[in-house]
Amino acid sequence: MLIGEVARRSGVSARMLRHYESLGLVSPTGRTGSGYREYSGEDIRRIFHIESLRSLGLSLRDVARALDDPAFRPSELVEELIRTTQERITAETALLTRLRRIGAAEPDGWEEVLHTVALLHALGSDSPGRRQRAALASADTAPLPVEALVEAALGETDPNVAGALRWAVARSGDGALELLAGGLASAAAEVRERAVRTIAEIPGDGSTALLRTALNGPDAAVRGQAALALGARGVADAIPALVDMIVEGRNDVEAADALSGLASRPALAERIAGKLAARLPGGSAAPPVRLRLTQALADIPGATARRALTDLARDEDPAVALTAAYVLTLRGAG
Template sequence: MLIGDVARRSGVSARMLRHYDSLGLVSPTGRTDAGYREYSGEDIRRIFHIESLRSLGLSLRDVRRALEEPGFTPSELVGDLIRQTRERIAGETELLTRLRRIGAAEPAGWEDVLQTVALLQALGSKSAGRRQRAAMASVDEVPVPVEALVEAVLSETDPNVAGALRWALAQSGDAGPALLAEGLGSPAAEVRKRAVRSIAEIPDGEATALLRDALGNPDLVVRRYAALALGARGVADAVPTLIDMVVEQTNDVDAADALSALASRPALAEEIAGRLVDRLAHRTAVSSVRRRLTEALADIPGATASRALVELSDDEDRAVALTAAYVLGLRDGR
């Protein structure tokens, strides 16, 4: 079969077939009387073998090894091809993400595109200072897609940069909470923590609803951050978790402050005082726990808290009795 016929039937151009011949990959078995290349059936099968291997991403050098080295084993080469393909896909995915973010910023001209690219690169910089400046600039100078800010804040380890990113997200509009909510379900504990802290700094609205849902999150850290934020927003659902935090001495001062803020509503003050008294009634609680619960009653107004403190001032546990007496003195001096 002449080279033109082979090219038509195999889909490999005559030029490439000549290149294969020059490399010694596949040379026509014979020649016609006129000197033209003439390919045998075996030559054509070899051409198809070459094209099949090239379709996997093999170089012509690797194709030669595969076809000519008797001891060649493909497993290592295939492993390298898998790694290279994954790297290529990751690179293309990163490029696609960047292009989508630039498009989301709705640039008016190439200057806007260049500014957005520069800011996105700065958010991924190894320099914490550069990342922090980029977070600040995203609010007043160059708009950055919220998706990029969310990705940055969920991966940020530097506390100062994280604070700047959370602030930027709080100014970014309504899209942030929904994207951050995905972080609450991350398998990584640190990502869940960053997500709830970021949601906590977004003003009322969808963020508050997400924080309510977070009270039922399997992650205890997420529940605690959500409770502190909801307490500051006056959401009564946070009370049980806040009291647990006082008992467990986990951010107990902040939890007591949040309970005090919630207790500014008279009806809620009685509920909070009642819950604290119920926990105090558990005599199995260790002295330090009962003392913290007594201290938490200090800033809870109302008759229930006052009665409980009077009774506790005669508690058999001296530390609790002294704490209650001290607290009563402060309340009487108001």
């Protein structure tokens, strides 16, 4: 078969076939009487083998080794191809994500494009200061796509940067809530906690609904953050979790403040006092727990809280008894 016909049947150009011949990859078995290259069936099979290996990403040098080196180990080359392909996919995916985020920012001109690119780079910087400045800039003058802000907020470990990112996300609108809901479902506990902290910064019914979901989650830290936020919003469902926080000594001061705010509603004051008093019976709670409950009861109005404090004023632990007696004195003075 002459070179022109081989080119038509194989899809490999005559020029490339000559290039293969110059490299020693394939040589026509014979020549015609006129001196034209003539390829045998075996030559054509080798051409197809070359093209198949090239389609996997092999260089021509590796193709030659694969076809001619008896010691060649394809498994090693395949592993290397997998690694380099994965690196390329990762890089291309990162580029695609960056382009989509730039498009989502709807820039009006190249200056805005370049500014958005600079902020996106800054969000991924190793410098906490640069990340914080990027978050603040996004919130103030150059809004970044909400996907980029949420991703940064869920991954941020520096507390100062995290605060700036939560603020920026809160200013980006309700579009963040769906993404943050995904953060609440993350397999990583630290991501779930960052998600609930960020949700707490966003006002509105949508964020309240997500906080209610977090209130029933498996993590004490997530439940606690959700309870504090819901308590500040006047949601009574947070009361049991807030009482648990006081008993367990987790952000107990903040939890007591949240309960005090809820107790400003008379309908809730007796309920809250009853929940706190229910954790005291028989002195079974350890003295530090009784002291925290006493301090929490101090800011709860009503008869139930007063009765509990009166019992605590006779507590066997001096610190508990003195604290309860002092609170009762203040109530009497009021």
